[in-house]
Amino acid sequence: xxxxxxxxxxxxxxxxxxxxxxxxxxxxxxxxxxxxxxxxxxxxxxxxxxxxxxxxxxxxxxxxxxxxxxxxxxxxxxxxxxxxxxxxxxxxxxxxxxxxxxxxxxxxxxxxxxxxxxxxxxxxxxxxxxxxxxxxxxxxxxx
DNA sequence: GCCGGAAGCG
DNA sequence: CGCTTCCGGC
Numbered sequence: 001x002x003x004x005x006x007x008x009x010x011x012x013x014x015x016x017x018x019x020x021x022x023x024x025x026x027x028x029x030x031x032x033x034x035x036x037x038x039x040x041x042x043x044x045x046x047x048x049x050x051x052x053x054x055x056x057x058x059x060x061x062x063x064x065x066x067x068x069x070x071x072x073x074x075x076x077x078x079x080x081x082x083x084x085x086x087x088x089x090x091x092x093x094x095x096x097x098x099x100x101x102x103x104x105x106x107x108x109x110x111x112x113x114x115x116x117x118x119x120x121x122x123x124x125x126x127x128x129x130x131x132x133x134x135x136x137x138x139x140x141x142x143x
Numbered sequence: 144g145c146c147g148g149a150a151g152c153g
Numbered sequence: 154c155g156c157t158t159c160c161g162g163c
Contacts, residue, residue, distance in 0.1 A: 034153095036155075082157070088144095093156055095146065100155095110144070 037093050038102050038115070040076060060106070062115035069111055 044050045045064055053071045057063040066072050069087035077085025094113060097103035106112040 034155085080156085085157080089157060089159090091145075092147085092158085096156070098147095105145080107145095 035079065037076065037090075038097065040079060042115075044072070044075070057106075057109075057112060060114065062117045063106055064113060064115070065109070066111040066113075 041054070041064070044054050045056060053068045053075075054064060054066050057065050066087075069090075073085050073087045073090045076090055077083055094103055095105075098105065101116050104114045104116055106114050
């Protein structure tokens with residue numbers, strides 16, 4: 001029923017909001033205060049209810065696998081009010097992250113990408129309590 | 144499936 | 154700018 005497509009849209013699972021509101025707005029540069037794709041991916045990754053859809057890959061820090069590409073695309077499309085979203089389009093957006101040095105593809109592995117946390121510029125992002133199993137703590141020490 | 148150019152949108 | 158859409162090519 002109706003398209004509740006506004007900025008106040010809540011994520012699925014309604015209730016536990018991982019990141020505060022200020023985490024979504026990029027105060028400085030973008031101009032848009034819309035959620036970014038990598039923010040959304042991280043949001044899904046730190047919730048157990050989405051482990052069947054997307055999850056951290058064991059062994060490699062920052063590496064994650066999209067187990068259900070269609071579902072991730074659907075959730076992303078719902079969030080951005082883009083019903084026609086699919087993995088083909090979503091992955092194109094992900095590919096643009098390669099140059100931005102936010103993401104990197106794990107070649108050979110299907111639906112597998114990796115965050116470049118060690119380079120991720122986040123002077124404005126003191127958030128990210130990303131804990132897969134307490135293994136990602138030393139992720140942000142580099143640089 | 145994955146890549147990246149190209150055009151377009153807000 | 155940050156995607157979204159479309160698509161030829163591998």
